[in-house]
Amino acid sequence: MTEFSLPPIQTTARDDAVLKALAGFVMREKLEPGERLPTERILAERLKVSRNTVREALTRWEGLGLVERRQGSGTYLKAAVSLDMLHMPLTLAGGNDFTGLMRTLEIRRALEAEAAALCAVRADEDDLAEIERKLDIMEDAFKMRAGMSSDEDWEFHQAIYRASGNPLFEQIIAAMHELFHRFWEHPLGVRDFGHASFPYHRTIFNCIAAHDPEGARAEALKLIATVEDDLKRGAANLKLADRK
Amino acid sequence: MTEFSLPPIQTTARDDAVLKALAGFVMREKLEPGERLPTERILAERLKVSRNTVREALTRWEGLGLVERRQGSGTYLKAAVSLDMLHMPLTLAGGNDFTGLMRTLEIRRALEAEAAALCAVRADEDDLAEIERKLDIMEDAFKMRAGMSSDEDWEFHQAIYRASGNPLFEQIIAAMHELFHRFWEHPLGVRDFGHASFPYHRTIFNCIAAHDPEGARAEALKLIATVEDDLKRGAANLKLADRK
DNA sequence: TGCAGAAATTGGTTGGACCATTGAACCACT
DNA sequence: AGTGGTTCAATGGTCCAACCAATTTCTGCA
Structure with missing residues (x-):
């Protein structure tokens, strides 16, 4: 058996694509922390994806602390966003002991x-x-x-x-x-x-x-x-x- | 599929509650990394929340690297989960220069x-x-x-x-x-x-x-x-x- | 002018539908 | 026995169309 280098192909990556597009948008518009970004409905319409998909993508960013959602108000940038970000989600189990x-x-x-x-x-x-x-x-x-x-x-x-x-x-x-x-x-x-x-x-x-x-x-x-x-x-x- | 003990969710803060309930479930059932957890549909039914809510919660865990979702197969535990986990999402901006x-x-x-x-x-x-x-x-x-x-x-x-x-x-x-x-x-x-x-x-x-x-x-x-x-x-x- | 209430906006949730992938069962053929 | 193809049910991924809840904005009355 020889050695293969076959990384898995990627067929579906909707929400990642959404985040990439959104990051590009933030950079183009030079949005800074504190500013509000487009509503979920607008994003869904512009990106031609469902609002659910937009929400899943935003949920990811929210989990990373990049964004804060305020019901009735909007979604706000909490940190600088760029395309070459590196994420390090660390989870410390049993942090209490x-x-x-x-x-x-x-x-x-x-x-x-x-x-x-x-x-x-x-x-x-x-x-x-x-x-x-x-x-x-x-x-x-x-x-x-x-x-x-x-x-x-x-x-x-x-x-x-x-x-x-x-x-x-x-x-x-x-x-x-x-x-x-x-x-x-x-x-x-x-x-x-x-x-x-x-x-x-x-x-x-x-x-x-x-x-x-x-x-x-x-x-x-x-x-x-x-x-x-x-x-x-x-x-x-x-x-x-x-x-x- | 075996028997669960998953009481319904109470009130607001749905997805957080879902994660808490799910963490409790994982601990009670002593699920270990690699094992499959209940399907989204079952979770939604047992917790008396919409499947979308379950999905948002799981998206958070996925973002934290706690869980891996495989289409057509199921959702699998990737790391130990406990109720007192501490999450430290770090994002390094401009890591390229x-x-x-x-x-x-x-x-x-x-x-x-x-x-x-x-x-x-x-x-x-x-x-x-x-x-x-x-x-x-x-x-x-x-x-x-x-x-x-x-x-x-x-x-x-x-x-x-x-x-x-x-x-x-x-x-x-x-x-x-x-x-x-x-x-x-x-x-x-x-x-x-x-x-x-x-x-x-x-x-x-x-x-x-x-x-x-x-x-x-x-x-x-x-x-x-x-x-x-x-x-x-x-x-x-x-x-x-x-x-x- | 001031402010209380209505209306519009926006994220949160729901339920239902369909698609794409997976994996197991089954089958035909070798 | 084994190989490959087909079928089929299960499962995550996406979409839609509503409605709910919190917030903001506007409006009209005092």
């Missing part, structure tokens, strides 16, 4: 370290000022409530992602943030959850300000390590991780 | 380094054997063709991701692989594209085999650095990066 959180934390460690390093190389004066501002706010909140605050902490990290010059960091981490958030609110019985991570926020900033990428990377790794420790402590406290 | 590729490469550097480090900690004898097997294949291909081979290289890295014990690494990187692939095939005029990365594959493996996470991390960073250099050289050669 300890294992799932640990796994996302490993991804976060990887990205956090790299973002901090890149940030140390690329951040300009404005970026540094913004990051330090968030840091000050976070430290104030820490002293006030005598504990880590999820929101302010998140703002600080987000500022770093933004200053990394690569929007992908923020996109990926933001997608996982909801998950972290749940646990921050229910610290598994660990009273001072996240406490140990506090000092590393400033050491990270110092390395970034000194344009020391490897230092920033190392400090970021330390920070995540403390969170992992807290997590493990929590999982040890409660023998069962969640089970809602 | 030099900037976009550089950005994905930065993500890859972050994940590659972390995956190698985790792998060094967790890989058992079987994992090591598998990785070394892929490494040998890659090195043979390199000697044969006197140059890097995209496929064999990819297999090697995939083996590392798998042995990292965290499926998210493979998921994220796999989603971006298509992007790398395009450039590997069209090396921007750089004749020996990827050549410099060759030796680091074995040094990474050596560190993993020696259970030296920081060493593996460092070698992985070096590997990606060579690819980045090649990329920059290529972008400098052609003044324009793609423009197809």
Whole structure:
């Protein structure tokens, strides 16, 4: 038996064709996020397909977060659309349990370290000022409530992602943030959850300000390590991780 | 067809409710990837919703890669489904140009380094054997063709991701692989594209085999650095990066 | 002019119909 | 037994024509 290279033929691909045409339309009309795109009925008529087909295509885009549908109002662009988009639908099963959180934390460690390093190389004066501002706010909140605050902490990290010059960091981490958030609110019985991570926020900033990428990377790794420790402590406290 | 227990849907938010009910059904019936789930018509009847609504719901799952629909055959589970899934749809715009590729490469550097480090900690004898097997294949291909081979290289890295014990690494990187692939095939005029990365594959493996996470991390960073250099050289050669 | 209610717009849902593909059963012929 | 062709039911894909529900816009009265 010899080797074949016969990819399956594609006979029907209506909704894909609809999306391609729609992407082309968005680019030609230079539609930007927030703008409304044609109604389903118009699209169906113009593309010479059924409204059902249009709806299935739009459902796909909605699932990808590219578009938002508002009943009675219309369908609105939520993100930039281009023909050469690359989609990465990630599904994390069992995101509620300890294992799932640990796994996302490993991804976060990887990205956090790299973002901090890149940030140390690329951040300009404005970026540094913004990051330090968030840091000050976070430290104030820490002293006030005598504990880590999820929101302010998140703002600080987000500022770093933004200053990394690569929007992908923020996109990926933001997608996982909801998950972290749940646990921050229910610290598994660990009273001072996240406490140990506090000092590393400033050491990270110092390395970034000194344009020391490897230092920033190392400090970021330390920070995540403390969170992992807290997590493990929590999982040890409660023998069962969640089970809602 | 066997017996189901699918109570009718309540009120608004139809398609979300359909997915929730369907996820519950999959869990109760312990359906695993590859198995076929009830036909659209049956689902519509049991859930007391229209078949179109069922289809929109399934379209969402299909977009998330959870399910595969085969005309004339049925709808099949492609991944494990649970009620507490977390979806992270990412779309990378403009992934075709030099900037976009550089950005994905930065993500890859972050994940590659972390995956190698985790792998060094967790890989058992079987994992090591598998990785070394892929490494040998890659090195043979390199000697044969006197140059890097995209496929064999990819297999090697995939083996590392798998042995990292965290499926998210493979998921994220796999989603971006298509992007790398395009450039590997069209090396921007750089004749020996990827050549410099060759030796680091074995040094990474050596560190993993020696259970030296920081060493593996460092070698992985070096590997990606060579690819980045090649990329920059290529972008400098052609003044324009793609423009197809 | 201001604003409440009617009317038009738009996405959401329904039910029914037909098409295209698949796969199993069946059959004829070798 | 095996090969290939035919039939036929099941299933996803598409279409149509309505109607429902939320929203926006318009209208006319106070």
